[in-house]
Amino acid sequence: PITLKLTVDEAIPLDTAHSIFTNLGERFPNLRLTITNGSRDDISVAIAEKKADIGLMFRQSDLPTEVDFQSIGYFEKVLIIGEDHPLAGEQEVSLSDLYGDRQFVICDRSGEGGDKALTPNHWHIDSYYLICDLVARNQGWAIVPQHIADSDWFLGQVKTMACKDSFADMMVEVGLVKRIDSQTSEVKSWLIKELKEMMANRA
Numbered sequence: 001p002i003t004l005k006l007t008v009d010e011a012i013p014l015d016t017a018h019s020i021f022t023n024l025g026e027r028f029p030n031l032r033l034t035i036t037n038g039s040r041d042d043i044s045v046a047i048a049e050k051k052a053d054i055g056l057m058f059r060q061s062d063l064p065t066e067v068d069f070q071s072i073g074y075f076e077k078v079l080i081i082g083e084d085h086p087l088a089g090e091q092e093v094s095l096s097d098l099y100g101d102r103q104f105v106i107c108d109r110s111g112e113g114g115d116k117a118l119t120p121n122h123w124h125i126d127s128y129y130l131i132c133d134l135v136a137r138n139q140g141w142a143i144v145p146q147h148i149a150d151s152d153w154f155l156g157q158v159k160t161m162a163c164k165d166s167f168a169d170m171m172v173e174v175g176l177v178k179r180i181d182s183q184t185s186e187v188k189s190w191l192i193k194e195l196k197e198m199m200a201n202r203a
Contacts (some may be wrong), residue, residue: 007052073199092162102140
C-alpha cells in the first residue's frame with residue numbers, strides 16, 4: 001500500500017479540507033493516510049525528522065535547513081478583547097488604550113520564535129485557542145487569526161475591535177512544507193494541488 005503522513009498546524013481550519021480527504025480516499029483506495037496536529041515548530045520539526053511527508057503550517061522565521069516552505073495563501077488577523085472588557089462598548093481602540101492590559105502573544109513550543117509583543121506587559125503562549133480562551137476570561141487582549149476569533153468556541157465571548165493604530169503584520173502566511181530531498185509521488189502531488197486550491201478558494 002502507499003503511505004502518506006500529513007501534519008497540520010492545529011490553528012489552520014480544515015473544515016473545507018474534508019472533501020479533499022474524501023476524494024483522496026476514493027482516488028487512492030490503497031492509501032494508508034496518517035494525519036497529525038501540532039503547533040508552529042512541531043510541524044517543521046516533524047518534516048525535518050522524516051516523521052511526516054507534508055506539513056501545512058503558518059510561516060515562522062526559522063525553519064530547519066532540511067525543510068522547504070511553499071506559500072499557498074494568507075489569513076487575516078484581528079485584535080480581540082473579552083465581551084466584558086471595559087472597552088467592549090467602544091467603536092474602536094488605540095494601542096495606548098490597551099497599554100495597561102496584558103497582551104497574549106503567539107510563540108513556538110520552545111517559547112521562542114513568536115510574534116513581537118506590542119506592550120511591556122505580555123505573556124507568550126503556543127496556542128491561539130488558549131490565547132482566545134484567556135481573552136474570553138477577560139485576562140487581556142491579543143491579535144489572532146480571524147477564523148479562530150470567529151469560531152463557535154468563542155461565540156459571544158470575544159469581540160473583534162477596530163484599532164486606531166495600524167499594525168504591520170495583520171496577515172499570517174500559510175504554506176506547505178516538505179523536506180528539500182523528498183521524492184515526489186502521484187499522491188503527494190495531488191494532495192498539494194488540492195490544498196493550494198482550497199486556500200485559493202478561501203481568498
